[in-house]
Amino acid sequence: MDQITQILDRLLALHPKEIDLSLGRMERLLAALGSPHTKLPPVIHVAGTNGKGSVTATMRAILEASGKRCHVYTSPHLVSFNERIRLGHDGQFVPDPLLYDALHRCEEANAGSEITFFEITTAAAFLLFSEHPADVVLLEVGLGGRLDATNMIEKPLVSVITPVSMDHEKFLGNDLAAIAAEKAGIIKNGQPVVCAPQDDAAIRVIERQAARCKSSLQVSGQDFQAVPDHGRMVFQDQDQLIDLPCPALGGAHQFDNTGLAIAALKAAGLLPDAATLSQGLRNVRWPGRLQPVGHGPLLDICPEGAEFWIDGGHNPGAGVSVSRFMGELEERSPRPLYLIAGMLVTKDPVGFFRPFHGLVHHVGTVPITTTNTGRSPEELADLARCAELEATPFQSLDAALADVAACAKADGVPPRILVCGSLYLAGEVLVRNGMLPD
Structure with a gap:
């Protein structure tokens, strides 16, 4: 058994439950680590039931086409835990030596206290992201949003909410409004929000939370859209219309995901010119999805x-x-x-x-x-x-x-x-x- 597997096994044993939503343990551990979450490059935070990975992969491809370096945090992984953490200095998955060092430092700082696997590994990602250069962090929520371990970020460039549907009811609630309220927990005071098309019950909750936080809200299908047009895709919002290639990922739902990614980057002030945007869209890859x-x-x-x-x-x-x-x-x-x-x-x-x-x-x-x-x-x-x-x-x-x-x-x-x-x-x-x- 290699070192990474050994330490991941030890971290899995630190809490009797795989999921126990709370921010208290994260606050304690991050304080012990010197608050790395306050030393990150600018963050784009992504929550939702479906499409988080596709939207994040699309944003990464566009940003990298424009020369930006992206740290990326996603979950779960397909084959290797390293897939969850991508470092912007070379755009690759975190190598074993760096991953082991970060996990080991988190394990030592935690000192055997009860903490979930996702929480302590998210702390390791924050540690890595704070110590390696990048222009942007693309941060995907693990479960829910309000009490998710990633929700330690106080001022994201933009909060992104992908389609909300029924999932993880045991932890998030038994109806769409309750689940949407958990997802909307990533909305932060005064910071913009972009949102996928939602059922009425979900969008009402998201609108109320954005209003409470005095955050501007843009909703796909209302404020912007990406639609097929004669073998191409057109992105349109209140300011412009951009002719683009169709999404590289399969499925009609990828038009909405791509539109959401473009709108998020625009809200963050990171949208490149149309030629660079087109190049990025052609480079999108997200394994294991159609x-x-x-x-x-x-x-x-x-x-x-x-x-x-x-x-x-x-x-x-x-x-x-x-x-x-x-x-x-x-x-x-x-x-x-x-x-x-x-x-x-x-x-x-x-x-x-x-x-x-x-x-x-x-x-x-x-x-x-x-x-x-x-x-x-x-x-x-x-x-x-x-x-x-x-x-x-x-x-x-x-x-x-x-x-x-x-x-x-x-x-x-x-x-x-x-x-x-x-x-x-x-x-x-x-x-x-x-x-x-x-």
Whole structure:
């Protein structure tokens, strides 16, 4: 076991719960570390249920195209913990020696006190970001916002709220308004806010919080928009109209995500000229989200001509976006769609699967081997059937793929395969196929 794994295992054991939302432990640890969160480059803070990673990746690509150095904090990771922390001096994931040093210093400063894994690793990210040069910090909320460990930032350049939907109800509340109130907790006095399109219950809460904080609020679809236009994308707000390439990431929802990223950078005073903006949009990468697989050992064992996609979305909102994208593919190029799904026990499989009704030929459910919090294939298959999908449990990804191959051979039509339901599962597939994030 390497040093990083050892120290991460020790940090995991510091609190009996994986999630315990509070800011008190962060305040204590950051004070012991010399308050690194007060010594960061300017911060753009991103909360929301779905799309945080895509919006953050889009902002990073645009900023880097304009010559800016970005520190980036995202979670969870797909394969390696290092993916959560990207340092602006070279734009790469934090290397092991720097990561170990920061984690070790946080462990020593914490002195064995109770603290969650996310809190102490967020403190390590703040430590790294305070000690290495960059122009901007792109800071993604872990869970919720109001009591999230990242919410120690007092004056972000801009607060960004992506689409809010039902997820993590046990921690955030049982209705959309309660969840939106937690997300809106990142809004800070007098600092601008940009917001994705929201359901009425969510936007009312966000508007009230922005008004309380005397923060200007811009809402997608009202104050700005990014829409397809003859094979291109047009971004428009009250000041300008910009002709741009379409989003590099798949799915109609990426137009809203891209518009939100552009509006956020504009609110922060960091939007480059149209040519640089276009260059940045072409460079956006965000692994494990509607990611096509064009080669590799997994594709080699699929039927000839098969399409293979990976997506880590895992809540009802993600189910809507991903199923819509698969429906668009079906309209353009019909072929049977097979889902291979694995999900955590904390997620809502019926809500995720329901939007796929009428679109999916069959669901194969598989275990997730990199966590002990995954649902059994048998239970997940039962829940897929509750969403009126045909489903069969398998004990491995290979067995599920072999079943798809047998069905495709009998049908005589190359299949479309989507591995979905969990970022853990997406990470396993990327490792198996030799497609490590970079």
